[in-house]
Amino acid sequence: QEDIFKNVVSHAKEYGFIFPSSEVYDGLSAVYDYAQNGVELKKNIREYWWKSMVQMNENIVGLDAAILMHPTTWKASGHVDAFNDPLIDNKDSKKRYRADVLVEDHAEKINQKAQKEIEKARARFGDAFNEEEFVATNARVGEYLSKYKEILSRLAKGMTDDLQDVKALIEELEIADPETGSRNWTDVKQFNLMFGTKLGASADSAMDLYLRPETAQGIFLNFLNVQKSGRMKIPFGIAQTGKAFRNEIVARQFIFRMREFEQMEMQFFVRPGEEMKWYHHWKETRLNWHLSLGLGKENYRFHDHEKLAHYANAAADIEFNFPFGFKELEGIHSRTDFDLKAHEQYSGRKLQYFDPELNENYVPYVVETSVGLDRMFLAVFATSLQEETLEDGSTRTVLKLPSVLAPTKAAILPLVKKDGLPDIAKKIIDDLKWDFNVAYDEKDAVGRRYRRQDALGTPFCITVDHQTIEDETVTIRHRDTMKQDRVKIAELKDIIENEVSM
Numbered sequence: 001q002e003d004i005f006k007n008v009v010s011h012a013k014e015y016g017f018i019f020p021s022s023e024v025y026d027g028l029s030a031v032y033d034y035a036q037n038g039v040e041l042k043k044n045i046r047e048y049w050w051k052s053m054v055q056m057n058e059n060i061v062g063l064d065a066a067i068l069m070h071p072t073t074w075k076a077s078g079h080v081d082a083f084n085d086p087l088i089d090n091k092d093s094k095k096r097y098r099a100d101v102l103v104e105d106h107a108e109k110i111n112q113k114a115q116k117e118i119e120k121a122r123a124r125f126g127d128a129f130n131e132e133e134f135v136a137t138n139a140r141v142g143e144y145l146s147k148y149k150e151i152l153s154r155l156a157k158g159m160t161d162d163l164q165d166v167k168a169l170i171e172e173l174e175i176a177d178p179e180t181g182s183r184n185w186t187d188v189k190q191f192n193l194m195f196g197t198k199l200g201a202s203a204d205s206a207m208d209l210y211l212r213p214e215t216a217q218g219i220f221l222n223f224l225n226v227q228k229s230g231r232m233k234i235p236f237g238i239a240q241t242g243k244a245f246r247n248e249i250v251a252r253q254f255i256f257r258m259r260e261f262e263q264m265e266m267q268f269f270v271r272p273g274e275e276m277k278w279y280h281h282w283k284e285t286r287l288n289w290h291l292s293l294g295l296g297k298e299n300y301r302f303h304d305h306e307k308l309a310h311y312a313n314a315a316a317d318i319e320f321n322f323p324f325g326f327k328e329l330e331g332i333h334s335r336t337d338f339d340l341k342a343h344e345q346y347s348g349r350k351l352q353y354f355d356p357e358l359n360e361n362y363v364p365y366v367v368e369t370s371v372g373l374d375r376m377f378l379a380v381f382a383t384s385l386q387e388e389t390l391e392d393g394s395t396r397t398v399l400k401l402p403s404v405l406a407p408t409k410a411a412i413l414p415l416v417k418k419d420g421l422p423d424i425a426k427k428i429i430d431d432l433k434w435d436f437n438v439a440y441d442e443k444d445a446v447g448r449r450y451r452r453q454d455a456l457g458t459p460f461c462i463t464v465d466h467q468t469i470e471d472e473t474v475t476i477r478h479r480d481t482m483k484q485d486r487v488k489i490a491e492l493k494d495i496i497e498n499e500v501s502m
């Protein structure tokens, strides 16, 4: 699995999807730049989300709030006092870790040991293998798995809020510094994740600000402005995509956990008492959205939270099977009226809705869906990257992106660089580029050009050859099946459209 992950990172760099930020200065940890193909894939994911949330729902509208907000926002939202991660330093190595992540990684290692034994047994017994029976009768594997579950449930119960508890668990499990093996830890401390900055030039009047750690608060502060100017009736939603910043302590796993990342959030405002109905509605709707991409049902699962954040009365994650295991991809939270009430209290202004049907004023309840755009990118990219062994025994690397998300929809390739074939290819490009991202490539043998487009995730290769001059037909090759059809140039647009439209 580690190898798969390394492949993902190097493929992303080699084929122009993601580069480390400021690489000439040896990079900046947990900050990444999206390159020429990455920016297209990311844009397509964002549009796919936007279309399904905003365009397809008459009662959801968009917003683009500023990253910088009045600092009292973060006092009211609880971020100044409670947006912390538990942190522990190793006294010998001077390395800093997130205490809960250290425990989680330890649990994951135990789980991996169990899974290895299960896989070995499966290989040995073949079709006759019954996993449940094996786990029930094999004492060692049973013990690993129950230990794994116990640690996870202790973490889920929110023990990370109690710093003494995390410290005790690290000692009880005899967890060591993953790099040096030392068990000499400091106490666990809370560490606030917000990035601070300053507004204004003069030293005494400058105002301390934060870079927003979530996009949601920009929606809450604009709730009444949008409702009134748009004449919105509850239930309605406000959707926003944009950058958020968190000074993460463990910055690793590539774009899974970044310091600067992008969120796609929707806050849905409902009548108090109706939030559970909408919470279940959005859980299901959001899972279906993920499934519509066709990455495989088995790669998703819900994780319902037992321990809830201070603002929530129900919360679940949609977890995805990343190359390093199932991890949070999206959160669905029933946030009650916590945020709007807090902003009323801190601002002294009313943030209430007049419900014409009930003939009363109230502060709406909120159901939130929040997905990381970069995590979506990683989920899509890592799952699509495949090594295939072909009939002749050779292998090919192919990025089987959902066609609707592919950066380039078709590559137009003249078979040779002469006889007027490049001119015909360029004419085809001039026709198609109004509707799709298309690319031109004339370098190397056509087989190698196909492989390059496979690695970039391009769903179609269109080859112009000598027959094209005679009858205006071309070959169109399908990325996944490698099948080639002979079609009229005039048909190309419909064929591509059929496959790639949102």
Ligand code: ATP
Binding pocket: 214, 246, 248, 255, 256, 257, 258, 259, 261, 262, 263, 328, 329, 330, 331, 370, 371, 372, 373, 374, 375
């Ligand atoms: P985690 O537990 O992984 O830190 P979280 O529960 O703090 O995530 P939320 O505050 O619910 O995350 O944010 C909503 C979504 O934003 C997450 O589901 C995730 O997809 C994304 N996200 C959060 N933090 C990061 C980050 N540091 N880098 C990339 N994406 C992130």
